[in-house]
Amino acid sequence: MNVALWIVAGLLAVAFLVSSAKLFVPKETMAGLSAASRWVEDFSPGALKIIAGLELLAAVGLILPAVLDIAPVLVPLAATGAVLLFVGAIITRLRRGERATAVGDGVYLALAAFVAWGRFFGAESFVG
Template sequence: MDLALWIAAFVLAAGFLPAGLMKASLSRETLVEKGMASLGSLPRGAVKLLGLVEVLGALGVLLPGLTGIATVLTPLAAAGLAVIMVVAVAVHLRRREFDRLAVPAVLLVLAVFTVWGRFGPYAF
């Protein structure tokens, strides 16, 4: 089970790190052109903040476990990413973007799995 939790953490990091870096570094207009239309209604600062939080969450699900330092941050970071994905799913449902639900739903399941495992029976 520990291996499955590590795989989930790496998938979460692989999903959130590039997305967060894009949101933190590119303009909102560029992101909308790249297919992230739901970000178009957010203020520029909110998009940048979301990107920063996603980058920190991606690092938070990996680095504590890899270094053995402050390992309680791993499930906390996963919980934060889960909250982001709940909001993402809700936004896509509200906008009737049903074809865009798969990725946030999978990331939500992986984040919840990581929270359960790292807070529960498979804590570091």
Template sequence: MNVAYWIVAGLLAAFYLYGGGLKVVRSRERLRPMMAWVDSVPVPAVRALGVVEVLGATGLLLPPLTGVAPWLAPAAATGFVILQIGATGVHLRLGDRQVAMNIALVLAAAVTVPLATLRL
């Protein structure tokens, strides 16, 4: 289970560190080609979402590595499940039916929750 956790959590963390980092530092114009939804959300909300994603990715990795507050790992994975359910809703509301990545991220985060819990 330990190896499975690190594989899934590592992939999730890499995805969210990258995507969240872009949301924090890029302008709306530079985000638009890969994230069309940014036009429907205020820039401060996009930045806040990016910070949440970076913090969540950190929460998947650091607590298990350090042994400090290990309950944060399943909490971060649960947060990503909630985040992606909301993201799927936003995409569908805006008429974007290409939600396969969102569904894959929900499933990956949902698998990570029990794996992280078993590590406690």
């Protein structure tokens, strides 16, 4: 179970790290990348930077506290934050009528919930 939690946390961290490129890529460029990226048109550049910052924090929070053994309780908290980010992503996708891409966000949501549950309550818990 511990190996599965590490793999899933690593995959999520990579996805968040890639997604946090919004910090450096202009909004217009992001919107033109693909149809799945057009959601950025609904947000201001400042809001996109905040979202990207949260994604970067999630990427770091899913891995570093456990690797460094410094406050590993931050891992399930980061996973819970990731769940909230994906809930917001799904709401945005559904509001825009992008049901197909909402399914992918739902998969990420399930993975983040698995890490949160496993690190809060599972046999490999970092809490208590």
